[in-house]
Amino acid sequence: MLKAVFFDLDGTLLPMDEKVFVPYYFNILHPTVKDLGYQDKDLLYKTVWAGVYAMYQNDGKRNNDEIFWDAFAKVYGEESRLHREVFDHFYATEFAKAKAICKENPLAREIVDFCKKHVEKLILTTNPIFPLPAQKTRLSFIGLNYEDFDFVSDYENFNYCKPNPHYFLEIMKRFSLKPEECLLFGNNQIEDGDCASSVGIKTYLVKGFIIYSEKAKGQYEEIEMKDIIPTIEKYL
Numbered sequence: 001m002l003k004a005v006f007f008d009l010d011g012t013l014l015p016m017d018e019k020v021f022v023p024y025y026f027n028i029l030h031p032t033v034k035d036l037g038y039q040d041k042d043l044l045y046k047t048v049w050a051g052v053y054a055m056y057q058n059d060g061k062r063n064n065d066e067i068f069w070d071a072f073a074k075v076y077g078e079e080s081r082l083h084r085e086v087f088d089h090f091y092a093t094e095f096a097k098a099k100a101i102c103k104e105n106p107l108a109r110e111i112v113d114f115c116k117k118h119v120e121k122l123i124l125t126t127n128p129i130f131p132l133p134a135q136k137t138r139l140s141f142i143g144l145n146y147e148d149f150d151f152v153s154d155y156e157n158f159n160y161c162k163p164n165p166h167y168f169l170e171i172m173k174r175f176s177l178k179p180e181e182c183l184l185f186g187n188n189q190i191e192d193g194d195c196a197s198s199v200g201i202k203t204y205l206v207k208g209f210i211i212y213s214e215k216a217k218g219q220y221e222e223i224e225m226k227d228i229i230p231t232i233e234k235y236l
Helices: 018-036 041-056 064-076 078-092 094-101 108-118 132-140 166-174 189-197 225-233
Strands: 004-007 121-124 182-186 202-206
Touching (some): 018 041, 041 064, 078 094, 182 189, 189 202, 202 225
Parallel strands (some): 004 121, 182 202
């Protein structure tokens, strides 16, 4: 029996090309923080990505935010931790400009409302490498709210990242779910497909911005956004 539906965000519910999104994101982040000691844009870029990489390697002993800020402080010093609120404020405000390079998803609200009526848990399984304000802002791009979901993973409330299978194992543990009770819609062959299927979760890839990899271990059925509700109905 289907009890939970998991959705990835970037490239799935939120149609966007990550190769376009990432440089745009740094172009709006840098002016916000440069006067705090981050004048070198390239160094900021490399340091943020070092923090992201560190979160990807998290073994689960600490929350992702602790891992990120440890990596960040190694480059910019311990005083950089005092700027965390500045970054959070950016994600809650200026980060909204990134909507300009994302596409609309007129079906997002319909899909979410359908799930809320027919399954026990609706969970946003976006990789927890951003703080909560960033998750909320990106959801707003497609007319959705944090409160629409029973759980949204962010870097403060999680201690694993996809493609570590423990990411989905932890989600299921938190909500007392079995793999056969869950369904995932994502866009990444490895981070969604291989990661979820390795713990027994059925996965569909949503067409539009699928990220393929020669290293992917599995092949996953690809569907259009309009097919998500009919697909869920088959499992009810």
